[in-house]
Amino acid sequence: MRPRVAHQGGEYTGTVFTDACDRMGVTQSMGRTGSALDNAVAESFNSTLEFELLATTRFATRREARRAVAGFLDRYNHTRRHTACDNQAPVAYEQAQAAAAVPPTQAA
Template structure:
């Protein structure tokens, strides 16, 4: 008797192929590892608390524009990150570029 595949197995293969096609290196964490998504979860929590809950937008276009601006003008350039030795992502990349 064949066992049905989990839906995640279908999307995982598609995701892996898309990453390979785009030259993106996937995470090496195990499935279910709580620390694997910690950085992404921290980012979205910060975005939610520092921008999204403080604003209302009339259109999605305005929201996308403001979120992109917040990321490029604040989060990546001025906000200090403990995981990056209290530097901004931009400063960290500049200091660690070969």
């Protein structure tokens, strides 16, 4: 019988992977086992992608699927309005936040 693997499986906590992260300056971040909130944002996005694109479209090739997902990501980040971003697209919202954070003496 194969052991059950949680999201904190050995492939992410093993010495080879953690050493590679250390060499590259990557800080690993893992939540507690069994906490539904750790993955909430990613799970929400995956659900949206599946509901709006993947469940309604058949792809003939992987290349076609990759292009469709890339197009979805582009629209999701540049065009689609999000209530969490004051009803703006995420890229526009982040640009506005960054511009507002620049002290007036440094603004161009």
